[in-house]
Every structure is written in structure tokens, then in C-alpha cells.
Amino acid sequence: MRIQQENIKTLVERKANAKLGGGQKRIDAQHEKGKLTARERIALLLDEGSFEEFDMFVQHRCTNFGLDKQHFDGDGVVTGHGTISGRPVYIFAQDFTVSGGSLSKTMSEKICKVMDMARQNGAPCIGLNDSGGARIQEGIDALAGYGEIFERNILSSGVVPQISGIFGPCAGGACYSPALTDFTLMIKNTSYMFLTGPAVVKSVTGEEVTQEELGGASVHATKSGVAHFAAENEQEGLDTIKELLSYIPQNNMEEAPVVPTNDPYNRVDDLLNEIVPDNPNKAYDMSQVIRSIVDDGKFFEIHKDFAKNIIVGFAHMNGRSVGVVANQPKFLAGVLDINASRKAARFVRFCDSFNIPLVTLVDVPGFLCGTQQEYGAIITNGAKLLYAYGEATVPKVTVTLRKSYGGSHIVMSCKQLRGDINYAWPSAQMAVMGADGAVNVLYAKDLKAVEDPEEKAKVRAEKKAEYEELFNNPYQAAQKGYIDDVIEPRNTRFRVIRALEQLRGKRQDIPAKKHDNLPL
Ligand code: HXC
Numbered sequence: 154m155r156i157q158q159e160n161i162k163t164l165v166e167r168k169a170n171a172k173l174g175g176g177q178k179r180i181d182a183q184h185e186k187g188k189l190t191a192r193e194r195i196a197l198l199l200d201e202g203s204f205e206e207f208d209m210f211v212q213h214r215c216t217n218f219g220l221d222k223q224h225f226d227g228d229g230v231v232t233g234h235g236t237i238s239g240r241p242v243y244i245f246a247q248d249f250t251v252s253g254g255s256l257s258k259t260m261s262e263k264i265c266k267v268m269d270m271a272r273q274n275g276a277p278c279i280g281l282n283d284s285g286g287a288r289i290q291e292g293i294d295a296l297a298g299y300g301e302i303f304e305r306n307i308l309s310s311g312v313v314p315q316i317s318g319i320f321g322p323c324a325g326g327a328c329y330s331p332a333l334t335d336f337t338l339m340i341k342n343t344s345y346m347f348l349t350g351p352a353v354v355k356s357v358t359g360e361e362v363t364q365e366e367l368g369g370a371s372v373h374a375t376k377s378g379v380a381h382f383a384a385e386n387e388q389e390g391l392d393t394i395k396e397l398l399s400y401i402p403q404n405n406m407e408e409a410p411v412v413p414t415n416d417p418y419n420r421v422d423d424l425l426n427e428i429v430p431d432n433p434n435k436a437y438d439m440s441q442v443i444r445s446i447v448d449d450g451k452f453f454e455i456h457k458d459f460a461k462n463i464i465v466g467f468a469h470m471n472g473r474s475v476g477v478v479a480n481q482p483k484f485l486a487g488v489l490d491i492n493a494s495r496k497a498a499r500f501v502r503f504c505d506s507f508n509i510p511l512v513t514l515v516d517v518p519g520f521l522c523g524t525q526q527e528y529g530a531i532i533t534n535g536a537k538l539l540y541a542y543g544e545a546t547v548p549k550v551t552v553t554l555r556k557s558y559g560g561s562h563i564v565m566s567c568k569q570l571r572g573d574i575n576y577a578w579p580s581a582q583m584a585v586m587g588a589d590g591a592v593n594v595l596y597a598k599d600l601k602a603v604e605d606p607e608e609k610a611k612v613r614a615e616k617k618a619e620y621e622e623l624f625n626n627p628y629q630a631a632q633k634g635y636i637d638d639v640i641e642p643r644n645t646r647f648r649v650i651r652a653l654e655q656l657r658g659k660r661q662d663i664p665a666k667k668h669d670n671l672p673l
Contacts, residue, residue, distance in 0.1 A: 171226035175250030191246035199235035243271035254284035261298025275404035283321030306333035339370035400467035409474035460492035476504035479514035548656035577627035584624035
């Protein structure tokens with residue numbers, strides 16, 4: 154009996170010691186930087202008392218550079234499982250207080266264990282990164298460890314949701330694990346991601362740049378699109394991860410949780426009858442339309458500050474999760490460019506992977522033209538969105554509010570890309586191009602022949618009016634069955650909800666193949 158008590162005492166002591174990671178001094182240093190420790194982050198993210206830790210006593214096996222004399226229980230990462238709002242998740246959080254959270258082979262084994270369990274048990278995997286990258290003393294072993302993690306990121310992709318929180322440094326090849334996951338969240342001013350840091354950049358290119366300018370949250374959430382979210386602080390970041398999870402299912406075999414609402418499914422909004430300006434060149438705020446039609450006006454936007462000409466995010470409609478994709482006339486007139494196409498394509502593919510129906514709101518003048526876009530491969534990038542919509546088999550409900558021209562008309566979930574229900578507002582305009590461009594092409598010779606400028610303007614106006622009469626309405630498309638109905642804007646919420654309800658049993662196949670070859 155006394156022996157067992159001694160054993161228990163040892164266990165308690167060892168656990169307490171393991172919980173200190175790299176020691177109190179390093180914990181204090183972490184706090185001084187305005188950062189939480191790995192364990193504090195886990196405690197704030199998971200439901201209270203739900204965390205089950207694995208591998209608390211694991212130690213590295215490296216003997217190089219005196220590491221055989223330097224051991225910390227847990228070896229720089231805290232791993233295990235718990236629940237968020239009662240739903241299971243697997244988690245790993247790198248502990249910067251142990252060798253700067255650098256990745257050893259044993260640390261990678263701990264991470265891979267929870268990744269494998271997440272995939273096998275059909276639950277999301279959350280990684281909280283805070284690491285100096287590959288543990289330099291371990292050499293190729295550390296690189297092998299990263300390889301093992303990347304392979305699991307790939308195998309888990311489309312099976313269970315994978316979320317990366319960047320809560321400190323994430324440098325070099327380490328960035329590729331978050332890049333392989335579904336969503337990446339960064340914390341402003343305390344986290345950064347780059348393949349090579351400022352010093353290397355200076356020596357290679359001569360460019361002088363700070364860490365924040367090179368790979369801070371603001372950069373990746375606005376310019377590169379690497380980060381889907383940039384939180385003000387760690388608490389906000391962890392809350393964002395919780396909210397994100399509330400819209401998505403546990404795995405690709407399940408549906409997202411239903412969130413009951415008191416918002417009537419048949420609520421009409423007269424404001425929508427007025428929102429599209431008479432002048433087709435005038436903008437309006439598409440996010441107002443989104444908030445009007447979703448449950449309780451609640452929209453969880455993703456990539457909020459990146460490629461603002463398209464909006465993507467989650468909402469509930471009659472309690473069920475939907476992915477919303479909408480052109481934003483307020484920015485660049487809602488044109489599709491490289492970044493907008495990439496942003497929306499990635500989102501559409503996520504929704505399709507995880508059984509989340511797509512609601513698409515269209516007001517798009519076309520693809521952005523010019524050398525910058527062509528040199529940046531707008532053709533390939535635009536094709537990503539086209540591909541994503543075309544392959545998606547989840548229910549797809551589309552509403553065209555105003556412009557829907559040319560290639561962008563097709564890309565934005567048209568009927569021929571297996572759009573299920575396509576509605577249009579009476580203000581919809583569907584054509585190969587806008588009236589000005591069309592008249593310039595069709596009547597170039599006639600206009601050239603007219604010398605008098607006044608007469609020329611008159612002919613142009615007549616031809617424009619003729620074109621607009623034909624195409625500046627949804628009825629050509631409606632006559633041909635390319636849209637299913639022209640609806641009154643105020644009714645959009647309940648028409649979309651009814652469409653989604655009707656599509657709930659949808660089953661659609663794609664031809665058998667090893668995998669697709671989407672235009673990367
Ligand atoms: C071993 C490391 C380490 C690493 C940090 N430490 N990075 N140990 N391998 N990669 C240790 C430090 O020695 C120190 O140990 C402790 O962690 C804290 O580090 P500090 O430098 O004191 O902290 P700070 O000033 O905040 O700077 C953090 C840092 C810096 C910016 C991350 O440590 C740094 O630049 N580290 C190297 C980053 C890097 O180049 N990594 C390789 C990237 S390439 P003590 O004992 O003093 O507490 C890569 C390849 C992956 O990862 C390839 C995958 C395919």
C-alpha cells in the first residue's frame with residue numbers, strides 16, 4: 154500500500170513537472186511576449202475538463218550537440234483530444250518553452266498519432282503552431298518528421314476538417330503543413346509565416362523587410378491569402394476557431410450540426426426590392442443582401458480582407474449550414490480576378506468535400522483583363538473556380554441579382570455547371586458582354602461610317618438601347634430554361650430555403666477516376 158502511494162506521488166510529481174514544459178522562466182518569457190503557453194491555449198479552446206492528454210512523458214532520442222543531457226517530458230508539443238461545444242476534436246499545440254517548439258522526430262510522432270486518430274475516428278484536427286521549425290540538432294530526422302506530418306495532412310484532406318492556428322513563428326518548410334490544411338488563422342503582431350526570414354531575404358535579394366512586413370498576419374490575411382483569419386489576440390483567435398467549427402461537420406460522411414432558429418424561413422425583406430440601383434454602374438453592398446437572407450443576419454466571413462471583390466463564408470439557413478459565395482459590387486465592381494477566383498475556388502471545394510450546400514449570389518461584370526492578370530495566369534486561376542463549381546455535387550442554389558456576363562456568368566454556378574436551382578431577380582442582365590462593348594464590336598463598321606459626332610452618338614445610343622432591350626433582363630435566359638424562375642427580391646430568403654429543402658436528398662456522381670487533375 155505504501156509503495157503504491159509512493160508510486161502515485163511520483164506520478165503526480167512527474168506530471169506536474171511535464172506541465173511546466175521548458176520551465177517557469179521560459180513560461181514567463183512567453184507571457185512577456187504577449188503570448189500564452191500551449192497548455193493555456195488548449196484550456197481556452199476546449200470545453201472545460203474535456204482534455205485527455207497523450208504522450209506526456211515522451212522524450213526526444215537525439216544525442217547530437219549535447220542533447221542527450223537535455224530532456225523535457227512531452228518534448229515541445231502537447232497533444233490529445235477533447236471536445237468543443239460537446240463535439241470531439243483532436244489537437245496538438247507546440248510548446249515554445251521547449252527548444253522553441255522546434256520539431257524533433259519524436260515530436261512529429263506525437264503529432265502524427267493525433268492526426269491518425271482524428272482521421273480514423275472522424276473528428277477535426279486542430280494544430281496550434283508556435284515553433285522555430287525543424288530542430289536543428291536532429292538534422293534529417295527532423296525533416297523526416299515534417300514529411301510524415303505533411304503526408305498525413307494530405308491523407309486527411311477531404312476526410313476530416315483540418316485547422317491551423319499560427320500563434321508564434323512558423324518558418325521554413327513548416328509553413329507547408331498549415332498550407333495543406335483547410336483553414337489557417339494568425340494572430341496580429343505575434344505570429345508570422347515565411348519560408349525564409351528577413352536576414353536571409355536581405356542576404357539573397359538585398360531587400361530590407363521586417364518580420365511583420367514579410368509574413369505577419371496582416372500580410373497573409375490581405376495580400377497573399379495564406380491566412381483565412383487574422384485575430385487581434387489569442388483569445389479572439391481561439392474563439393474564431395470555435396465559431397468556425399460550429400458551421401462544419403465532423404467529417405466527410407456527416408452533415409454540419411443543425412442550429413435551431415426563431416428566424417421565420419418565410420421572412421420577406423422589402424429592402425431587397427430597393428437595393429439594386431437604377432444606374433447599372435453604381436455599386437451596392439452585397440453583404441447586406443447576405444445578412445438579409447440568412448438566419449438572424451449572422452454571417453461568418455472567411456478571407457474577409459483578401460480579394461474583397463468576392464465574399465465567401467458560412468451561415469445558417471433555416472438552421473442548416475450553407476456556404477455563401479457572392480460577388481461584391483462595392484469592390485472592383487465585383488470583377489473576377491486571380492485572387493477572387495483562387496479564394497472562391499478553395500472555399501467551394503471545402504464545402505463540397507464536407508457536404509455543405511452552396512448558395513451563390515451573382516453580380517459580376519466579367520473577368521479582370523490586362524497584362525498583369527494575363528501574366529499571372531488568370532486563365533488557369535479562373536479555371537479553378539470553374540472547375541470547383543463544375544465538380545461540386547452538393548446542392549447548388551444560385552441567384553443572379555444583376556450582371557452576369559460572359560465567362561464569369563458560366564463560372565458563377567450556372568445551370569450548365571450542374572447548378573440545381575438558378576433564380577434571377579428582375580434586374581438580372583445575362584449576356585456575352587455589357588452593352589457598350591457589344592455595340593463597339595457589332596457595329597464598328599457602321600459607327601466608323603458615320604462622320605458627324607452627334608449622329609454617331611445617336612446611332613450608338615440606338616444600338617445600345619436595342620441590345621439592352623434584348624439582354625438587360627432575365628427573360629431570355631428564363632425563356633430557354635437556363636434559369637428556373639424570376640423571383641421578387643424580397644422573397645429571396647424563403648425561395649432559397651425552399652430550394653435547399655427540396656435538394657436535401659440530392660445524390661450526384663462524377664465519373665470514376667483515380668483523382669481529378671484540376672488546373673493548379
Ligand atoms: C533548435 C531552436 C530552434 C530550432 C529555436 N530554438 N529554434 N532549437 N532548433 N530550429 C531554440 C533556441 O535555441 C532557444 O533555446 C529557444 O528555442 C528559443 O529561441 P530564441 O531564439 O531564444 O527565441 P526568439 O528570440 O523568440 O526567436 C525565435 C525564432 C528563432 C525567431 C524562432 O529562435 C529562430 O530564428 N530560430 C531558427 C528558425 C529557423 O531558421 N528554423 C529552421 C527553419 S527551416 P534556449 O535553450 O535558449 O531556450 C525548417 C525546415 C523544415 O524548419 C523543412 C520541412 C520540409
